[in-house]
Amino acid sequence: MAPTNDNGVPRLVNQELIVKEQIRTVVSEHARLSVPIEELGDDSDLFQAGMTSHASVSLMLALEETFEVEFPEALIRKSTFQSVTSIEHALLELGGVAA
Amino acid sequence: MSLVHAPERAAGHRDDLKTPTTESTLWFGPTDRPLFGWVHRPADGRAIGAVVLCPPLAREWTNAHYAYRLLAEHLAAAGMLAVRFDYDGTGDSAGEDGDPARVAAWLASISAAVELARGSGCPSVSLVGMRMGALLAAVATAGTGSIDGVVLWDPCSSPRAFLREQSALHRLALDDHPVAEGIVELPGMVLDAPTAAELSSLEIPEVRHPPARVLLLTRPGRQPQVDLAGALGAEITEGPALGQERLLDVDLAEREIPMETMGHIVSWLATPNPGPVGPVVVPRRESARIGAAGTSVTEQTVRIGPAGLFGIVTDPDDPRVSTTVLMLNSGNNSHVGPSRLWVDLARRWASMGVRCVRFDESGLGDSPTRPGQAPQVIRAPENFDDVEDARRALCADPADVAVVGLCSGGYQALEAALARPLRAVCAINPILHFTPPELAHGPMDPRRRICWPVGSFVGAYRLLAVEPVRRQLSKAVWRVAHLLHRRRNPAEWLDRLRAEAVDVLILCGVNEARSFGVEAYDTLATSDGDRVQIEVIEGLDHALVPAWQRADVASRMTEHLEKVLFLADPPAANDAGAPVHGPSEAVGR
Structure with a gap:
């Protein structure tokens, strides 16, 4: 049985939600989207939502500061910053988010 | 000819400058x-x-x-x-x-x-x-x-x-x-x-x-x-x-x-202001020897035509052809070209014996505006005058010119060839579909022969998300558009350039190739002996930002220039009675 928090919610799920919310906060502050982040799903394409290349660099730097990681060159690709989910996967890979 | 080699000029009356100024260029x-x-x-x-x-x-x-x-x-x-x-x-x-x-x-x-x-x-x-x-x-x-x-x-x-x-x-x-x-x-x-x-x-x-x-x-x-x-x-x-x-x-x-x-x-x-001293002395070094491809070339600044457009002429020590290459602005990039490609090519081509001029069209880079013209406007109608002034000022025979440009410069190079025959055009990623700036306050400039004004219809068409529908619509749209505007049809005006004996090289990515219209593009295939060569390069970045793509495009352009200027037979008079290009001092035939 998965570990739960005080409210009986599985901890992993809770952590995932927190991380996603943190990512969403950083995205909303740095991605310069043309639509509010609240209108986008976790898999929505951020570039299609108005994020420019310059904004994606700002987002990358802000994510690095927030999660205390550094994206290696191999991960500096559009696909890494395409959506909240892809960002979360990259952060997991970098160890910036506890699995 | 209106070409001034003296690099100093008064900046002229400007409402935004409270006192008159002078500007000059130099190498140091x-x-x-x-x-x-x-x-x-x-x-x-x-x-x-x-x-x-x-x-x-x-x-x-x-x-x-x-x-x-x-x-x-x-x-x-x-x-x-x-x-x-x-x-x-x-x-x-x-x-x-x-x-x-x-x-x-x-x-x-x-x-x-x-x-x-x-x-x-x-x-x-x-x-x-x-x-x-x-x-x-x-x-x-x-x-x-x-x-x-x-x-x-x-x-x-x-x-x-x-x-x-x-x-x-x-x-x-x-x-x-x-x-x-x-x-x-x-x-x-x-x-x-x-x-x-x-x-x-x-x-x-x-x-x-x-x-x-x-x-x-x-x-x-x-x-x-x-x-x-x-x-x-x-x-x-x-x-x-x-x-x-x-x-x-x-x-x-x-x-x-x-x-x-x-x-x-x-x-x-400006604060504190100790009071002016002077006169201040600015040394003059109006030309320079620049190392290029194992040899040296000479560069000199020029002011072109009545507008005083700014340009740099790169002259070979040993000219091999009479043709001058003109290099145009790409968007509102300055005369150095996309990622400085024009500087590299001008020096390389001059080392091969070809005179090159990179210059700023009016209101762009380091050139002034013409009277009443707004600065930093891309594809301004004044660009027609700019290219014509450069041809007249820099070339004994305004037909003995090759014009090179990317994006808006590629478009303007093609327009220049249609306005008056010239020796060769090299257009990289030319954009033919855009909203001319003059449409904001009047009709389209009649000198635009190949521009397809972009309107709300095209915007609406682009919103169609379903790709197969879009593709079918595209074909229908272009078929109708080309019937209604035959003279703007790329197949038509490329034929005109062939008849005028203009050598044309168009290098473009897949998206830019659509500027020629999907239907028309299918019919634009060219053969080896054709004066018009169109090369569609998969994945070509519009502004040639990757260095390897700049190197690839530079090689293709250089190869084409060598073929046109050094190897080709002098163009003969054509059936349409077009002007024959001046004799070339071509070598290596």
Whole structure:
């Protein structure tokens, strides 16, 4: 049985939600989207939502500061910053988010 | 012919400048690797001090170029002598960005510009630097001594951060393009690995002669990691760097000039005002020998036509053909071309014996506007006059010209060939579908023969998300459009160019090829012997940002130019009675 928090919610799920919310906060502050982040799903394409290349660099730097990681060159690709989910996967890979 | 070699000119009456100014160009620094610069000063020749403007690097240089020009003009109008220049291996200066030991070369360039300013007789010299230019100015200040004021304008948080941000921008903008090993590629610039490592570890050395004062302008939340002003050991004034996002963090076509911040810089540098001295002396070195492809070529600045367009002529020591190559602006990029490609090609082609001229069309780069014309407008109707003026001013036979351009320049090159036959056209990623700026206040200029004005219909059509529907609609739309506007149909006007014996090379990516219309494009296949060659290159970036693509396109263009100018038989009179090109001194047949 998965570990739960005080409210009986599985901890992993809770952590995932927190991380996603943190990512969403950083995205909303740095991605310069043309639509509010609240209108986008976790898999929505951020570039299609108005994020420019310059904004994606700002987002990358802000994510690095927030999660205390550094994206290696191999991960500096559009696909890494395409959506909240892809960002979360990259952060997991970098160890910036506890699995 | 209206060509002026004297590089000095009055900046003319400008409503935004409170006093008249004069501007001149010159080469300075080492004679074997000359630097190119501009000197702006009050028209009466008296100045209260000198200011050296240290530019940013890579694409930030491109975005800031026009702001630096305006800043220099406003400094001169406020009574100062302003020097703006290109670092060694950048802009119009000698050398290439991939040369070794760049950091030392850039710092030496600042020192040479400071010496130039100091030699003018001005009582003081200050520095202004933006982004990496600010860090380089800080380092140069520490080593140079006797600097009055230093303006650190939106400095990078560190050299390493600059490299990281810019290389990330390059990767994120291009994604699938391969990244070469052993070099660090930034948008518009390539550094070798040792230079990148050296830049990454750049620090401000111990200051021997602190500047009298420092103005530090930063974006909110973007304080430099290094205490720059503290390291310089000077009195510090802090302020906001307003408008930098809209200047640097946008596509070139969308940038906005941060006039408020520039006004702050001008007033800070002009205070206190010790009163002018003068006359200040600016040396003249109007031409330079530049190393190119194992030999040397000569470069000279020119003013073209009644508008006084700015250009640089690159002359071979041993001309092999009579044809002159004209290189046009790409969007509102300056005359250096996309990622400085025109500078590289002009020197390479001149070393092969071909005279080349890169120039700024009116209102772009370093050229003035024509009466009533707004600055920084891409695809302005005045560009027709600009190209015609250049042909008349620079060529004994205006038909003996090859015109080269990318994007809007590619479009204008094709229009130039249709307006009056010429020898050859090389158009890279020409855009034929756009909204001409004159439509904002009137009809389309009748000289536009191949432009397809973009309207709301096309926008609505693009919104159709379903690709198969879009494809079918596209074919139908183009079939109807080409029937209604036969003369604008690429197949029609390319035939006209064939009949006029114009050699045409069009290099474009898949998206740009659609400018020719899907239906028409299917029928535009050309054979080896055809005067019209269209090469569609899969994955070609519109602005040729990846270095390997610039190299590939440069090779294709050079090969085509050699074939057209050196190997081809002189064009014969054609059946349509088109003018025959002047005799070419072609060799190697």
